[in-house]
Amino acid sequence: MGLFVLGRATFDVDYARACAARAVEVLRMQDCRLAGTGAILFDNAEVTAALDDIAEEKLDGIVVVQSTFTDAEAVCMIAERTGLPLYIWALPEPRTGGRLRLNAFCGLNLAAHALGLRNVPCISLYAAPDAPAIETEIAGWLAAEPAAPPRTRVAEPVPSEAGARGLDALRGARIGRIGAHPAGFDTCAYEPARLSRLCDAHVEPVALEDLFAAAREVPDSAVGALLEECSAVSGIGELDPDQLLRSLRLKGALDALKERGRFDGFALRCWPETFTEYGGAICGPVGMMGEKRTPCACEADVYGALTSLMLQALSDAPAFLADIVDIDDATDTGVVWHCGQAPASMADPAAPLEATIHSNRRMPLLFQFPLKPGRVTLARISQARGAQSMVVAGGEMIAAPPSFSGTSGVVRFDTAAKTVRQRLLAAGLEHHLALVYGDHRDALEHVAHGLGLPVLDLTQ
CATH class of the missing domain: 3.40.50.10940 (Rossmann fold)
Known part of the structure; x- marks a missing residue:
């Protein structure tokens, strides 16, 4: 070997x-x-x-x-x-x-x-x-053989007003794609013609330098207002002030680009250039945008942005695009995580909401907190194995201390965690799943049927 x-x-x-x-x-x-x-x-x-x-x-x-x-x-x-x-x-x-x-x-x-x-x-x-x-x-x-991909099923025509909102959000959606996805991230690739056939969504490329230029043009008064908006967040005053203000300027830049391009959401290349070329993290601004219902998908993940847009519309609440970073058989739980960009309304009220720096790049602004307990639905409009499908999963976010720095939550899935891991890997799914609070399976079934997508359920 x-x-x-x-x-x-x-x-x-x-x-x-x-x-x-x-x-x-x-x-x-x-x-x-x-x-x-x-x-x-x-x-x-x-x-x-x-x-x-x-x-x-x-x-x-x-x-x-x-x-x-x-x-x-x-x-x-x-x-x-x-x-x-x-x-x-x-x-x-x-x-x-x-x-x-x-x-x-x-x-x-x-x-x-x-x-x-x-x-x-x-x-x-x-x-x-x-x-x-x-x-x-x-x-x-x-000694094992490769696992067969889990089977999908035909979506049922479930009546759902929430699902209708999700479909409406997708049809004709405008996504600003800022920069290109990193090399080796096939999970974030997309084909414009295929996406257009799916839901008539339009993706407009925006250069990273345009984002940075827009950030430098944000008026000081607007940056001050953003700083005031974050003033109650624990630890905000302990961060490097220059890097913090540069990070907040990225929030102002995203607002300006949204208005200029009439975008519903963004798929943006968040690293390494925001750190290495610009000098500030975009994670915190992404969380602020998500809280205001403009989802921003990391690593220029267009389908991740669209999934988040769909979920926020059908749930009437912000969505969080996360990685699954651990699935533990002993505790029968998984951990959803991202650097520090979950919407603040998802924070567990029993724990502090903190301002912090990126764990690898050491720059602000990121928001750090564990996710609040409650029923959650995870979903992804997937292109795994070259075939489009609607991936869904249900579970309960449980009260738990932070698993890792940044924003994270511990999920007890509706089926065994080991089964979820096996299905996820055997299906070859993307590494980003979007999450909202509540049980929205019927609405997702409605969307899948409307788009002609088969359903892959990780937890049933």
Whole structure:
């Protein structure tokens, strides 16, 4: 078996190395020979060199250890170069309430989606290398066949006024796409003609520099008003004032672009350029826009923006576009998370709403809080495996301390968490799911029927 350990230097490298070393140690206990050093490969050049090193080896499969989050470029390179079965092991991390140190499940999610689009089978594992009976679990994983994608069903014509609002929000929607999605984020790609056929939505490209230029033109009086709006948020006065004001200018810029382009929502490239070229985080402004019913999808995710627009219309409440970053069998729960951009109305009133900095890029403004308890519905207009569908899931957000820094919530799904994880990965779903409070299954059924989309239910 070929061995590749993937990681990114923007995460906790020391912790990733320790976890990956233990994983490789356990792998080497198996009855198979591993070709590869086990060192973390941090970029595509290192992956290419590692592929060259094993080019002459006689291999029957490839093991990929997902030590941190990565985009899907590397795993697709490995699949294309080798043409061998892929076994991908993502490493969990404890819910400490601090920085998301690895975010490896999200990397596995991106890989499963990209490989699904290419009809490349993969067999996934999500387990700690020091878990009880891990050797037995790994042996079963390496002997397993790829899981079949879960079946979709035909949407029923359920009458729903809320669903009609959701359909109306989609039809003819105008989305401003600010910048392009990052490389290796096939989850955020879209085809204009296909989208037009689906719901006659229009996507207008906006250059990132246009966003930054608009931010620099925001009047000081408007920035002051935005600062006043945030004045009651705990910790706002402790942030770097220059970076904070630059971040708030991005909120003013989004308002100006919305008015100029008559946009209903945005799909925006949120990193790295907002940090590296502009000098402020857009996460907090995104949360403020979402609270005012202008959804902004990170990583230029057009379908994520449309899903959020649909959900806010049918629920008459803000939506939160989130990653699932952990699904734990022991507690039978999952964690939805993003850096710090959930709408403030979703905050748990029993916990403080705090202003903070980005955990990797160390700049403000982000909002930090756990999500409030209550019934939730998750959804996605998906393009997994090249076919459009309506993905739905139900659950209960439970009262829990923050799992990680930023905005996060702990969900007890309507079916076993392990089942949700298996279905999500086998379907090759995108890594963004939109979330609203309440039970909106009937409304989503109505929308799916109106758009001619099959339904994939993760929790029924």
